[in-house]
Amino acid sequence: MEYNGPGNTGELTGPLLTAWQDTVSAMFETGRRVAEDEARGQVNGSWFYNQLVERIDDVAIADISWTAFPKRQSNLPNPVDGWRAADMRRAVQEEYCEWVVIRDQVNPNVLRKAIFTTEAPDYYDFLASNDPDLLVALYRKHVNPAVELDDLMQGGSYSDFNKWNHPGVNGADGTIMHMGGNTANTLGAAVNLSAQATWPSIDGNGNPITGEQELIACRRFGDRVRHSDPFIGAQINQLVRSGKKVSFAGPVGLYVDSMDFADFDIPGGLNPQDIFSVTRGDDEHMMRLEFEMPSGSGFSLSDVEIGGEPIAFGGQIAEKLRIRVRGIAADSDEQAPSIPCDGRFRGFGAVLQSRG
Amino acid sequence: MIFWGGVAVDVQFPSRQGLFSDRTTHETLGLSPPAAGVDQSDALLFSTVIGIDTEPRPMDSSEINGLGDAFTKRFLLKGIVPLTLRDLLEGIDALDGDEVLPDRRVFLVAEGGRHRLSNPAFPLNARLVFTWSPAFSRPVLFLSTVPSLDDQTALLQLVAWSESDTTFHFFERREGRWTWAGNSMTAFDDRARGKGPFDSHINGGLVMKELKAPWAHWHSQSSSIPFELLDGTDFGKHPAMSAIDGAELLENLVKAGVRHWTRSRIAKRTQNNQIALPRELAQHLTHATSANLVGATVSYPPPQGEEFTLPASFFLDVDTFRAVDKRLGVTTSILPTIAIEVSPEDYLGAIGELDIGVVAANGTRVPGDTTFCFVVPERAFEDVTVVDRMLRDELLSARLALCILMVDFSNPVRSPQREALLRHFPQAQVALSAATLDAPFLASVQANAGAPIEDEFLSYWNDPDIVGRARSELASFSGAVSQLASTSPGVVEIVRLAEARRNLFRKRKLNEFSSTTARAAEDVGFWRMTKTGEIVPDDNFS
Numbered sequence: 001m002e003y004n005g006p007g008n009t010g011e012l013t014g015p016l017l018t019a020w021q022d023t024v025s026a027m028f029e030t031g032r033r034v035a036e037d038e039a040r041g042q043v044n045g046s047w048f049y050n051q052l053v054e055r056i057d058d059v060a061i062a063d064i065s066w067t068a069f070p071k072r073q074s075n076l077p078n079p080v081d082g083w084r085a086a087d088m089r090r091a092v093q094e095e096y097c098e099w100v101v102i103r104d105q106v107n108p109n110v111l112r113k114a115i116f117t118t119e120a121p122d123y124y125d126f127l128a129s130n131d132p133d134l135l136v137a138l139y140r141k142h143v144n145p146a147v148e149l150d151d152l153m154q155g156g157s158y159s160d161f162n163k164w165n166h167p168g169v170n171g172a173d174g175t176i177m178h179m180g181g182n183t184a185n186t187l188g189a190a191v192n193l194s195a196q197a198t199w200p201s202i203d204g205n206g207n208p209i210t211g212e213q214e215l216i217a218c219r220r221f222g223d224r225v226r227h228s229d230p231f232i233g234a235q236i237n238q239l240v241r242s243g244k245k246v247s248f249a250g251p252v253g254l255y256v257d258s259m260d261f262a263d264f265d266i267p268g269g270l271n272p273q274d275i276f277s278v279t280r281g282d283d284e285h286m287m288r289l290e291f292e293m294p295s296g297s298g299f300s301l302s303d304v305e306i307g308g309e310p311i312a313f314g315g316q317i318a319e320k321l322r323i324r325v326r327g328i329a330a331d332s333d334e335q336a337p338s339i340p341c342d343g344r345f346r347g348f349g350a351v352l353q354s355r356g
Numbered sequence: 357m358i359f360w361g362g363v364a365v366d367v368q369f370p371s372r373q374g375l376f377s378d379r380t381t382h383e384t385l386g387l388s389p390p391a392a393g394v395d396q397s398d399a400l401l402f403s404t405v406i407g408i409d410t411e412p413r414p415m416d417s418s419e420i421n422g423l424g425d426a427f428t429k430r431f432l433l434k435g436i437v438p439l440t441l442r443d444l445l446e447g448i449d450a451l452d453g454d455e456v457l458p459d460r461r462v463f464l465v466a467e468g469g470r471h472r473l474s475n476p477a478f479p480l481n482a483r484l485v486f487t488w489s490p491a492f493s494r495p496v497l498f499l500s501t502v503p504s505l506d507d508q509t510a511l512l513q514l515v516a517w518s519e520s521d522t523t524f525h526f527f528e529r530r531e532g533r534w535t536w537a538g539n540s541m542t543a544f545d546d547r548a549r550g551k552g553p554f555d556s557h558i559n560g561g562l563v564m565k566e567l568k569a570p571w572a573h574w575h576s577q578s579s580s581i582p583f584e585l586l587d588g589t590d591f592g593k594h595p596a597m598s599a600i601d602g603a604e605l606l607e608n609l610v611k612a613g614v615r616h617w618t619r620s621r622i623a624k625r626t627q628n629n630q631i632a633l634p635r636e637l638a639q640h641l642t643h644a645t646s647a648n649l650v651g652a653t654v655s656y657p658p659p660q661g662e663e664f665t666l667p668a669s670f671f672l673d674v675d676t677f678r679a680v681d682k683r684l685g686v687t688t689s690i691l692p693t694i695a696i697e698v699s700p701e702d703y704l705g706a707i708g709e710l711d712i713g714v715v716a717a718n719g720t721r722v723p724g725d726t727t728f729c730f731v732v733p734e735r736a737f738e739d740v741t742v743v744d745r746m747l748r749d750e751l752l753s754a755r756l757a758l759c760i761l762m763v764d765f766s767n768p769v770r771s772p773q774r775e776a777l778l779r780h781f782p783q784a785q786v787a788l789s790a791a792t793l794d795a796p797f798l799a800s801v802q803a804n805a806g807a808p809i810e811d812e813f814l815s816y817w818n819d820p821d822i823v824g825r826a827r828s829e830l831a832s833f834s835g836a837v838s839q840l841a842s843t844s845p846g847v848v849e850i851v852r853l854a855e856a857r858r859n860l861f862r863k864r865k866l867n868e869f870s871s872t873t874a875r876a877a878e879d880v881g882f883w884r885m886t887k888t889g890e891i892v893p894d895d896n897f898s
Contacts, residue, residue, distance in 0.1 A: 066602070077691055210473065213654065213655040213659070262489070262612035
C-alpha cells in the first residue's frame with residue numbers, strides 16, 4: 001500500500017512526498033498517544049497503530065462510509081428546510097464533506113453548478129508550509145486564476161477562512177477549495193476519533209457497549225448527532241473487538257465513495273456521467289466533484305430531478321453522496337481489553353484536534 | 357377492509373411466511389400437486405400465481421421469453437438455473453457485455469439484532485437483501501435471502517425489473533425449481549390481490565417496511581448490526597458477503613424503484629386518454645393500502661437529560677401534505693414547523709407504565725423498546741408516491757387532495773372517515789381532462805351533503821381560504837400535541853396511542869416478525885387523536 005498524497009493526484013513527489021508522509025505519520029503517532037491516553041491508569045497500550053512505522057503487510061481493508069448530507073438537517077417534515085439550511089452555511093456541513101453552489105445570476109432559483117469537496121485543511125496547511133507555489137497553483141486552477149498567496153495567509157499562517165476558500169457568503173462566489181467551514185472536518189480529528197474509539201467498552205454492569213449512540217456517549221470521541229462520528233467509531237470498535245488493531249490506509253484522506261444516481265431524472269437524453277466530473281482525486285479516491293450540465297445542452301442543474309424534485313439545493317445531491325474513510329486492520333498480538341466509560345480525553349498539553 | 361374495484365377485500369391475507377417458508381408443500385400454497393405422470397423435469401420455470409394457477413404450471417421458453425425481465429434473460433433462458441445463493445452470486449459476477457451488473461450492494465436486517473447481544477435466546481431473524489444495478493442506474497435485481505451460501509432450501513426470492521413490460525417480476529426458488537409468482541400488475545388482479553408475494557408487495561412494487569431513518573432493525577449508519585451475531589452463518593465466507601452496506605442506501609434504491617414503477621403503473625392506467633379504474637388510484641389517498649415504520653432517531657434507552665423528537669409522520673401525514681403543498685403554488689408551506697419533543701424521563705415512565713416490551717416468536721421477552729425509541733407506523737411511501745404522481749399528472753387537483761387530507765387529519769395512517777370518501781370516486785373509467793377526478797368526486801359528495809363525513813369535506817372545499825385554514829388548523833394541532841408531549845401523563849397517552857396504531861399494523865401480513873415492534877403487556881384498546889390534540893377512545897375499531 002502506498003501512502004501517496006491525498007487522492008493519488010501525483011502532485012507530491014520526492015522530498016515533498018516524504019514530508020507529507022512524515023506529517024501523516026505524526027498524525028498517527030498522535031492518534032496512538034490519544035488511544036493510550038484514553039485508557040491511562042487502566043491499561044497500557046494502543047490498538048491504534050502507525051502503519052507508516054510498523055509497515056505490516058498482512059492487513060484487511062475496512063471501508064467505512066456514510067451519507068454526506070448532515071444528520072442534523074435530515075428527517076425534517078419538510079426536507080426543503082434541511083436542504084436550505086445546509087446550503088446556506090458551511091458550518092453545518094459536518095459529515096466530512098462540504099459544498100458550495102453557484103446560482104443563475106438572473107434567476108437565483110436556478111442552480112448552475114454544485115462543487116463538493118472532501119479535502120481536509122490539514123493538507124493545505126502542509127502545502128502552505130512546504131510548497132506555497134503548489135498551494136497557489138491549486139487555488140488558481142480550481143478556484144480562480146487571480147488567487148495570490150497573500151490572499152491565503154493570515155498572520156504568517158495559512159487560513160482556511162481565506163476569501164477564496166470560505167468567503168463567508170455561501171453562493172455569492174461559489175468558491176471552495178477544501179473543507180474547513182466546519183472546523184471538525186479535519187484529517188487529524190478523524191484520526192483521533194478513530195483512536196479514541198478503538199477501546200472495547202463496558203458499562204457499569206460489565207456489559208459490552210457496541211451501539212453507535214452508546215459508544216460515542218461512553219468514549220466521547222465526537223458528536224452523536226452526525227452520521228459519521230458514531231458510525232466510524234462503532235466500526236473501528238468492532239474491528240478491535242474482533243482481535244485487530246487498526247490504522248488508516250494510504251493515501252490517507254476522506255473520499256467520496258460512491259454516488260447514487262438511481263433516483264435521478266436527467267433531461268435531454270444525458271447520462272449521469274455527463275453531469276459531473278471528478279476534478280481532484282483518482283477514480284478510487286474522489287476528492288472534488290463538480291456537478292454541472294454540459295455546456296450547450298440548454299439545461300441547468302435545476303432541470304435535473306432527484307426523487308421527483310428539481311434540484312434547487314446542493315444538499316439534494318449531498319444526500320446521494322457517500323463519504324468514506326478507509327481503515328486497515330491487522331491481527332493484534334493480544335486482544336484489546338475492555339475499559340469502562342470513565343475514559344475522557346485528557347490531552348497532553350498540545351492543542352489537539354477533536355470532533356467534539 | 358379496503359375497497360378494490362368496488363368490492364370489499366379483507367385485509368386478512370394468507371400468511372406470507374407460510375407461503376415462502378422452506379418446507380412449504382404445494383398444498384400449503386393452495387396449489388394442487390403436479391399431475392401424476394407428467395414429466396416436468398425439463399421446465400425451467402413454473403408459474404405459481406396464487407389465486408390464478410391451481411397447480412405449478414410449467415412455462416415454455418416462449419412464455420418465459422415474454423417476461424423480458426433481468427433474471428430470466430440472464431439465466432433461465434440461457435439454461436442456467438442457479439439453485440443456491442452461491443450460484444446466483446457467481447453467476448451474476450460472470451456476466452459480461454450488455455448484461456453486466458457491476459454495482460452490487462448487500463444489506464442486512466435482523467429484528468433480533470441488539471437484543472440478542474444481551475439475550476442469546478432472542479431469535480436473530482437475519483436476512484440479507486442484495487441489489488444489482490447496471491452502472492449509474494437503478495437496480496434491476498433484488499434478492500431476499502439468508503446468509504447461507506450452499507443450502508438449496510434456503511430462502512431465495514428475487515424481484516426482477518422488466519424493461520419490456522415495465523413491471524417487476526417476482527420469483528422464488530423452491531423445491532429445486534424456480535417459480536414465477538406474477539408481475540406487478542398481478543397485484544391488481546382480483547384473483548391474486550393480497551396473495552403470494554402480494555400480501556406485502558400489495559401494490560406490485562418494492563417494499564422496505566423501515567424505509568426511513570433510523571431504519572429500525574437494519575444495519576445502517578444509525579445502528580450497525582455487530583458481526584459477532586453472524587457467527588455460525590456463511591457471512592464472511594464469500595467476497596460478496598464480506599461487508600454490509602447501510603440501509604440508508606437501500607432506502608434510496610427502493611424509493612427510486614417505487615417511483616419508477618408508480619410512473620409505469622399510472623401510465624398504464626391512463627392510456628387512450630382515459631383513467632381506467634379511478635378508485636384503484638384514488639384509494640392511495642383515502643386508504644392506507646400499506647404502511648411503513650418510522651422511529652425516533654435515538655436509541656433506547658434515550659440519553660438522560662436530552663429531549664428527543666418523535667417522528668412527525670406519526671401525528672400528521674407530512675409526506676402527502678408536502679406533495680400537495682408543492683402544487684398549491686403557495687410561498688409559505690401549509691405544514692407547520694412540527695417538532696414534538698419528549699423528555700427521556702417521561703418516555704421511560706410511559707414505557708414502564710404500559711409495560712412495553714419486545715417479544716420474540718419463541719416467547720422471549722425483553723422489557724423496554726426496540727433498538728430505537730417509538731417505532732410506529734406511518735403512511736406508506738408507495739401510497740404517497742401514487743398521490744404525488746396523480747397530482748403531477750393532474751389527475752386530481754391539489755385543492756381536492758388537500759381537502760380530503762384535512763378530513764380526520766389527526767389520524768394520518770388509517771382513517772375510516774377518509775376511507776369512506778373513496779366511494780365518491782368513479783368506478784368506471786373517466787376521460788382525461790384538467791384535474792379529471794375532481795368533477796365526478798365533487799358531484800357525488802355534494803349529492804350526499806348532510807352526512808357528517810361529506811359535510812366535513814365540503815366545509816373545507818367550500819372555504820375560499822382553504823390554504824389559510826389548513827395552515828392554521830395544522831399549526832394549532834401541532835401546538836396542542838407539543839403541549840401534550842410536554843407532560844408526563846401526555847406522553848403516556850401518546851405511547852398508548854402508538855401502541856393502538858401498532859396493534860392495527862400487526863394485523864397486516866407485512867408484519868412478519870413478532871419483534872418488529874414493541875408491544876404493551878396488556879391490550880391497550882383502540883384510540884384516536886382529535887384535531888385539537890386530544891387522544892380519545894376510537895369507536896371505529898372497537
